[in-house]
Amino acid sequence: MVQEAARRTLEGKVALVAGATRGAGRGIAVELGARGATVYVSGRSTRGRRSEYDRPETIEETAELVTAAGGQGIAVVADHLVPGQVEALVGRIDAEQGRLDVLVNDIWGGERLFEWESTVWEHDLENGLRLLRLAVETHAVTSHYALPLLLREPGGLVVEMTDGTAEYNASRYRVSFFYDIAKSAVLRMAFALGHEVGPRGATAVALTPGWLRSEMMLDNFGVTEANWRDALTKVPHFGISETPFYVGRAVAALAGDPELSRWNGQSLSSGQLARVYGFTDVDGSRPDAWRYMVEVQDPGLPADPGGYR
Numbered sequence: 001m002v003q004e005a006a007r008r009t010l011e012g013k014v015a016l017v018a019g020a021t022r023g024a025g026r027g028i029a030v031e032l033g034a035r036g037a038t039v040y041v042s043g044r045s046t047r048g049r050r051s052e053y054d055r056p057e058t059i060e061e062t063a064e065l066v067t068a069a070g071g072q073g074i075a076v077v078a079d080h081l082v083p084g085q086v087e088a089l090v091g092r093i094d095a096e097q098g099r100l101d102v103l104v105n106d107i108w109g110g111e112r113l114f115e116w117e118s119t120v121w122e123h124d125l126e127n128g129l130r131l132l133r134l135a136v137e138t139h140a141v142t143s144h145y146a147l148p149l150l151l152r153e154p155g156g157l158v159v160e161m162t163d164g165t166a167e168y169n170a171s172r173y174r175v176s177f178f179y180d181i182a183k184s185a186v187l188r189m190a191f192a193l194g195h196e197v198g199p200r201g202a203t204a205v206a207l208t209p210g211w212l213r214s215e216m217m218l219d220n221f222g223v224t225e226a227n228w229r230d231a232l233t234k235v236p237h238f239g240i241s242e243t244p245f246y247v248g249r250a251v252a253a254l255a256g257d258p259e260l261s262r263w264n265g266q267s268l269s270s271g272q273l274a275r276v277y278g279f280t281d282v283d284g285s286r287p288d289a290w291r292y293m294v295e296v297q298d299p300g301l302p303a304d305p306g307g308y309r
Contacts, residue, residue, distance in 0.1 A: 007034065007035060008035060008070070009036070009256040010032060010035040010037040010071075010101075010255055010256055011037070013032075013036070013102065013255065014038045014039075014097045014099050014100050014102070015029075015038070015039045015100075015102035015103070015104065016039075016040045016089075016093060016146060017041050017042070017104040018078075018080055018103070018104065018106060018107050018138075018142050018146075019043060019080070019105070019107035019108060019109075019138075020041035020042060020043055020062050020106065021041075021044070021045045021057050021062060022055065022057040022062075022214060022215050023106075023108075023212060023214035023216070024106055024161055024209055024212060024214070024247050024248070025062075025104070025106035025161075025244075026057070026062045026244060027243065027245045027246070028104055028161075028247060028251045029062055029063075029065070029066050029073065029104075029248070030062070030065050030066055030069050030245065030248060031069075031245055031252045032066070032102065032248070032251065032252055033065075033071025033072070034069035034070050034071065034252070035070070035071070035252050036071055037072075037101075037102070037255075038072040038074065038097065039063075039071055039072070039073050040076055040089070040092075040093055041059050041062045041073060041074070041076070042059065042075075042076045042077070042080070043059040043062075043077070043078070044077065044078075045058050045059065046058050047060050053111075055215070055216070057215060059076070059077065060075045062075065076089050076092065080138035080139075080142050081133060081134070081138055081141065083141050086141050086142055086144075086145045090145045090146050090149055093149065094149050099152060099153055100149040100152075100156065101153070101157065101255070102150075102159070102251070103142070103143070103147070103157070104161065104251060105139040105160050105186075105189075107135075107138040107139060107142065108134060108135055108161075109134040109135075110130075110135055110182065113128070113130055113131040113134075113178075114128075114131055114176050114178055114179045115127075116176065117176060118176045118177075119177065120177040120178070123176055123177060127178075128176075128177070128178035129178075131178045131179070131182055132178060132181065132182055135182035135185070136185045136186065136189075139186060139189055140189070143193065147193075147202075151197065151201065151202055155201065155260070156197070156201070156202035156203070157202065157251075157254055157260060158197060158205070159204075160189050160190040160193070160206045160207070161186070161206075161208070161247075162186040162187055162190075162207070162208050163183045165208055165267045166191075166267035167267070168290055168293065168294070169187065187267055190205055190265065190266075191265050191267075193265075195265065198261070198265065203254075203260045203261050203263060203264045204265060205263050205264070205265070205266055205267070206266070206267045206268065207254075207267075207268050207269070207270070208247075208267075208268075208270070208290070209242060209244070209246065209247035209270045210242050210246075210270060210271055210288070210289020210290060210292075211238065211240055211241040212241065212242060212243075212244060212247070213225060213241045213242065213243050221235065221238070228241070232303075237292075237296075237297050237303045237305075239309075240287055240288075240289050240297075240309065241287070242270060242271075242287040242289065245281065246274070246282075246287065249270075249277075249279040249280075250268070250274065250279070253276075271286065271287055271288035271290060271291065272290075274286040275288075285309040287305070287309040289308070
């Protein structure tokens with residue numbers, strides 16, 4: 001999975017990937033570990049107790065994958081809506097490492113809460129408000145407790161994970177009222193954090209993957225990573241999709257960039273950063289999903305990802 005030229009560039013660095021049980025969070029944690037980082041991975045699903053997702057992925061498994069990739073993975077159970085649990089998590093990192101170099105806010109948990117193209121008055125209100133808490137409040141709580149530790153040493157990186165770039169989302173309705181607000185709020189969080197941490201020696205960015213072949217997405221289409229192209233007969237535009245390791249490599253590239261501050265406050269995508277840093281997805285391609293969305297999918301053209309990966 002790991003590109004050889006990028007190995008060990010983050011040795012001695014400490015990262016917290018908040019929301020690392022599955023999907024992008026897991027891919028990011030593994031790629032940071034592959035470059036030698038110590039990675040704390042947090043979430044609610046453990047081998048002893050599943051969250052309401054009721055899925056098999058666990059934070060222990062993510063930590064083991066980090067270690068197997070060459071880093072040190074440390075799993076910590078934490079509900080990021082509970083301030084005391086987040087405070088304890090950061091306190092543990094401080095006690096054990098004395099530093100934090102990378103914070104990835106990837107907490108989400110809203111896949112089963114939003115309703116496609118449902119108006120605010122039609123959408124289940126309890127689910128919508130829960131989605132906003134999971135997508136926005138968790139990020140604020142985590143930054144509140146983690147940033148003082150990250151700012152202790154210069155050069156820290158904060159990554160706010162979202163769906164869509166600021167440019168794309170600014171003029172497009174994203175799924176539903178609650179989903180649109182959640183993802184736009186996270187984009188704005190990175191912008192605001194850039195103003196707050198930038199003068200103090202750190203960098204904050206918003207980062208979006210493209211069409212992610214997460215565990216849940218593959219299950220939804222009835223395929224696996226090994227045969228994911230079988231889904232193209234039903235969903236042709238899925239040909240532009242990418243693995244979670246692609247955005248993981250984007251975060252690892254940012255964390256190892258001595259000129260990281262040039263990105264402060266910006267909205268970035270995995271495909272954009274692949275062109276800048278030269279990394280690829282696990283199959284050697286460079287999917288550029290957001291350019292594809294604008295130029296092919298949104299205008300209703302036939303699926304043709306060939307020139308976009």
